[in-house]
Amino acid sequence: NHQVVQILRTRYKKTLLKYFGRFSPQARANVRTVTMDLNFYYQDIVRACFPNAQIVIDRFHMIQMFTRSFNSLRVKVMKTFDKRSRQYQLLKSPWKLYLKKFDELE
Template sequence: QAVTHVVMDMNASYATLVPELFPNAQIVIDRFHIVQLMTRAINTIRTGIQHLLDKHSREYKIMKNGWRLFLKKYSNLETTHRKYMRGLNEYITEEEALTLVFKSFPVLEAAYLV
């Protein structure tokens, strides 16, 4: 009765068991598992799109070699300093790279911005 909070992952079986054992407890999902779920979701969408693309397209190369960009917070993207992007063989900012992909795949942009 004295337990007020239970921190857990997103396992459904735990969610049904906790109210029975701790009727006054509030379930809290830890940050690690929320971040893990979001990372898996964006990577699943990105790789699904990659499988549809020609391996020589600019979008494919950005998604393949620049996969970390899709996990970066938008406000932390480099917007002014151009860096050499392997695979593309050109200098481009991180924001320009994502914008190029998002123009062709608005579904990926919507998932990224959530």
Template sequence: QILRTRYKKTLLKYFGRFSPQARANVKTVTMDLNFYYQDIVRACFPNAQIVIDCFHMIQMLTRSFNSLRVRTMKTFDKKSREYQL
């Protein structure tokens, strides 16, 4: 771990230490789904393409499918065949 915190201010200060030319050479940034990382990437790396890492995409899909499954199951009587299936 390079930084003590992941606050926006701390990250902007850290990446601001690198020259604008070096930051402009960054082509891709892989990140999780933290809501303010996109702002930091756009501010610090103007030419970078943002890529969401696979782990977090699969995690988000799994949670969504599970939520849908639970909502659907709640529409059935617990003793019914549909609920058991």
């Protein structure tokens, strides 16, 4: 129903496991999906607390990860060309235009 249920003071693994452990195993088994960011511990927590849940990475972090990867590849390819070449200039100058297309996907 898109309502905030609880905001915890920290996002440490121990704190999250303790919080979710307060719910009955049956209630946690009924959880079907969990949307999360790319925090290293979250996947472990979801698997431990919600055995039947499918993990979904939130859209913001997916786009951010894709954008960083694309930009890294663009720079790597750009460096293979001479700095005065048209290819180099096309990859260097309008790079924000390439990334704008990814923002539109969101």
